[in-house]
Amino acid sequence: MAARSPTRKRTAAPVQARAQAPAHALDERLKAAALDVADDGIVISDATDPEAPIVYVSPSFERLVGYPAREILGTNCRMVQGPATDADTVRRIAIALQQGKVFQGEILNYRKDGTPFWNFLRIAPIRDAAGKVTHHVGTQTDVTELHLARERDKELESTLAHASRVRTVAALGASIAHEVNQPLAAIVSNAEAALRFLDAGDTGEVREALEAIAGDGRRAGGIVLRAHRLVRKQPVQAERLDPAHVAAEVLTLTRTRLRHAGVKPVLEAGEKVPRVLGDPIQLHQAILNLVMNAIEAMEAQPPGVERSLRVTVAPEGEGVVLRVIDTGPGADDEAIARMFHTFHTTKARGTGLGLLVTRSLVEAHEGRLEVSRNPGRGLAFTIHLPGARPR
């Protein structure tokens, strides 16, 4: 069975109106025939009885659940529930029906033979002339295929996100090693200097060397901590973040990479940039991907072409707009349109995932990612993020 769009019937006329339609509008036999041939499984239950016995099932419902009508009529809908049916969804259905509202949602149901299926379920009340709910009509669609496809997509997305993170971390590895090596080199030189001054009895110099060693030790520790935060797998955390600070950290971590590519980075952050609510690692990654893309784009250019990277952070209403602007070769309309397609890459070793991951990270923060051509050279990637509510 092909998966049908569960949104197809969302705009159907209220059942109440149909029930109250004049008898001459549609003959009873035609209505019954329509219910019988409907593709979705249709169930009508008696709302006046606390046990809500089923008074009608369509043939398609019999096919869907595998029970013949005679086994279902008089019982209630609990029979299609099973061990993995979400109790919370069942409760939400009960509440909606109690309040005389329409319920719409997905629930895991079971056929007679015990096989589970995902059911896109809509239940609406039917009222009498006095407005009292007399019946409930349930429409059911098997969306198992759709559900599984969605699960697979989610799984793939998380695998892709991880792959992208691994790639980013690998690219950062060299940079981080270099960043740590600088304070280490200074520590070694200072320690050797201190030993010599100690022999010479120059305690002033020894003190200065030791202070410098302590400072560089802390600096190395800070770099390791930052790197660690990037690679550690941990649940998404929502913190109040200064986006300018996140951008600055990304530029610090990519310092060596930028330098080797001959790219001059500039960070322009406004003074009163609102804080955003987000996961620090994910935001790092989103910006990092854009920065790495920009570096790679500019690196591919012949020498002599300007290579500058501008990262700007500015307030935008209650929120923040963050731009990563390069002087790379840019892209035409077609290339821009293709940019967000899975596995589309212009790089020899690219995976085509960076931008997709960035976009999904930005969207997970209720933000938007846009791309545009610069008036001069290159591209500008823009992240719009909503601001965190002031505490």
Next chain:
Amino acid sequence: MIIADGVALFLVDDDPSVRNSLTRLLRAEGVEPTAFATAEEFMAFLPSVSGPSCVLLDIGLPGESGLELHARLQDLRPELAVVFLTGHGDVPGAVESMKRGAVDFLLKPVAAATLIAALSRAIERARAASVEKSARHDVALRYGRLTPREREVLTHVIAGKRNKVIAAEIGTTEKTVKVHRGRIMEKMRARSVAELVRASDRLGIDPAPSPARAKPP
């Protein structure tokens, strides 16, 4: 203890911690380097650098890299002795820089003993290069005082030819050649033909070939 006497030491590294720590270590060793954060800063200072000098140069400088700066120094001031410092195992960079005449290539973090040994070699090289440079300068001044005819005769003399042979080749008398030879030795302050050959070599002057071998092959 590093004995630098008369050799100036320079340090170019953009990381202030590295710069200060190396400066402190060298100070403990009895020498005081002049430190710069970028290639550009050092280049601005270069015109005031005279005499034998050593440069301790970080490869990964922002802007103009250490390798680029080295290439420029090789053209402008080939007598400067350069020791590279790098944070990465940049092997191709190391090979290239050694080919281009760097004295040493040190990996950060560098042990004091390694640094001191490398700097001592560089100081030695700088001193030798400086002596060579001034010797070449002197020889060039002396050569400038020769007449065109004397310069021509010089190429024959350093080829080891007798006056009679030279006279025949340039179309003059043996006696005239003898006078030229005397003037050349005096102006070049050469006490022997061997010294004249060494001086000519410093200036890159080739001896004149014999007519028989002068024919193109």
